[in-house]
Amino acid sequence: MQIGIDKIGFYTPHLYVDMEKLALARNEDPGKFLIGIGQEKMAVAPVTQDAVTLAANAALEILTDEDKEKIDFVIFGTESGVDHSKAAAIYVHRLLGLKPEVRAVEVKEACFGATAGLQMARGHIALHPESKVLVLGSDISRYGLNTSGEVTQGAGAVAMVVSAHPKILAIEEPSVYHTEDIMDFWRPVYSDSAYVDGKFSNEKYISFFQNVWKQYREKTGFTLSDFKAICFHMPYTKMGLKALRTVLDETDEDGRERLLAHYETSKSYNKIVGNIYTGALYLSLLSLLEQNTNIEAGARIGLYSYGSGAVGEFFSGILQPGYRKALQPARHQQMLEARKEISVAEYEAIFTTSLPNDGSAVTLPVNEDPATVCLAGIEGHKRQYVNKN
Numbered sequence: 001m002q003i004g005i006d007k008i009g010f011y012t013p014h015l016y017v018d019m020e021k022l023a024l025a026r027n028e029d030p031g032k033f034l035i036g037i038g039q040e041k042m043a044v045a046p047v048t049q050d051a052v053t054l055a056a057n058a059a060l061e062i063l064t065d066e067d068k069e070k071i072d073f074v075i076f077g078t079e080s081g082v083d084h085s086k087a088a089a090i091y092v093h094r095l096l097g098l099k100p101e102v103r104a105v106e107v108k109e110a111c112f113g114a115t116a117g118l119q120m121a122r123g124h125i126a127l128h129p130e131s132k133v134l135v136l137g138s139d140i141s142r143y144g145l146n147t148s149g150e151v152t153q154g155a156g157a158v159a160m161v162v163s164a165h166p167k168i169l170a171i172e173e174p175s176v177y178h179t180e181d182i183m184d185f186w187r188p189v190y191s192d193s194a195y196v197d198g199k200f201s202n203e204k205y206i207s208f209f210q211n212v213w214k215q216y217r218e219k220t221g222f223t224l225s226d227f228k229a230i231c232f233h234m235p236y237t238k239m240g241l242k243a244l245r246t247v248l249d250e251t252d253e254d255g256r257e258r259l260l261a262h263y264e265t266s267k268s269y270n271k272i273v274g275n276i277y278t279g280a281l282y283l284s285l286l287s288l289l290e291q292n293t294n295i296e297a298g299a300r301i302g303l304y305s306y307g308s309g310a311v312g313e314f315f316s317g318i319l320q321p322g323y324r325k326a327l328q329p330a331r332h333q334q335m336l337e338a339r340k341e342i343s344v345a346e347y348e349a350i351f352t353t354s355l356p357n358d359g360s361a362v363t364l365p366v367n368e369d370p371a372t373v374c375l376a377g378i379e380g381h382k383r384q385y386v387n388k389n
């Protein structure tokens with residue numbers, strides 16, 4: 001039985017900052033942000049969006065009544081969750097109107113959370129082939145104003161329906177993984193921004209890739225020529241390229257050109273959204289599938305997932321016949337084009353806004369946010385969510 005990604009939804013907030021303007025405001029050469037880092041725009045979440053609302057908005061665009069009837073497991077990967085105890089998946093479960101006979105959990109391992117969710121979903125479908133699993137990867141990345149990580153922030157969510165007989169990508173066996181206890185990027189429970197050892201994180205991202213790629217090659221006998229494209233976790237769009245370049249001499253000139261050309265396509269959405277942590281790899285996959293014109297069904301796509309701390313995984317999938325019909329490129333293009341640019345000062349004001357943490361009440365301006373699902377306020381330490389439909 002084939003199991004894999006049946007649908008992919010994506011949502012990013014309606015505000016962004018231009019990276020050239022951010023570079024100038026930070027006294028950096030714009031070339032560093034645009035070319036050296038590879039980011040053109042950075043999504044900014046208004047106060048009415050959080051990891052829950054982003055995920056719900058991403059899921060709303062793909063779920064039919066039939067999906068809602070069959071989904072019996074919601075797995076929410078995030079590293080910017082809103083509660084240390086209650087799973088973000090439960091808020092989303094209500095906001096989407098799912099049936100009560102559902103397991104709903106939150107999974108955490110930095111940017112790896114959605115991949116953990118996808119692999120758990122496969123196990124669940126293997127046991128219950130008639131059911132479907134909703135896997136969410138949703139985050140707002142925060143390093144802080146005037147930090148070296150600031151240029152690699154972003155906000156957004158990816159929602160995937162995982163099922164038997166998937167319409168988009170059938171995930172293959174084996175998948176290979178690697179874990180090491182390292183401090184390359186982390187966020188203590190008392191901090192709303194991440195701490196990072198930037199250069200070390202880059203080194204580990206690459207060495208984990210080399211490790212899992214070697215394991216995968218040894219287990220499968222596959223080489224780079226067996227892959228039409230490889231998608232990478234994308235904290236910023238130059239990062240995956242650095243890793244890919246370290247193995248390109250394993251293939252011939254045609255192979256190098258093919259993988260590099262598809263890498264370019266695979267960063268289309270990421271370079272104008274920024275790092276969405278758990279969803280970043282799947283946003284890259286979506287970029288590749290929605291923006292390429294020449295990848296045929298039957299092609300094998302490689303996927304490299306990395307979550308700081310750290311866990312890396314390499315796995316692959318086969319594109320399914322008619323997969324293009326299951327995608328929504330026009331809708332995503334329209335959402336990205338309808339966004340509003342804000343100034344660096346406006347972004348800084350949003351970044352430094354904090355919500356009450358003393359039990360007092362606040363009502364938020366949901367009318368200023370075009371999203372269907374919004375955070376409407378806080379009351380007695382409880383977040384108040386609204387689905388405008």
Ligand code: CAA
Pocket residue numbers: 029030031032033035036037111148149150151152184185196197198199201202205233234235236239275277306307308
């Ligand atoms: N024109 C073109 N390129 C320029 C330039 C210019 N004018 N000026 C500088 N550059 C290039 C540099 O040569 C460099 O390129 P290479 O990396 O290819 O050598 C690039 O711009 C970046 O310059 P620096 O290395 O000087 O940048 P920095 O020290 O300010 O920090 C960073 C870069 C380490 C990525 C930092 O933004 C950071 O810490 N980001 C957060 C951590 C991160 O994203 N790590 C990735 C791996 S961990 C992970 O994947 C998990 C996750 O999601 C967080």
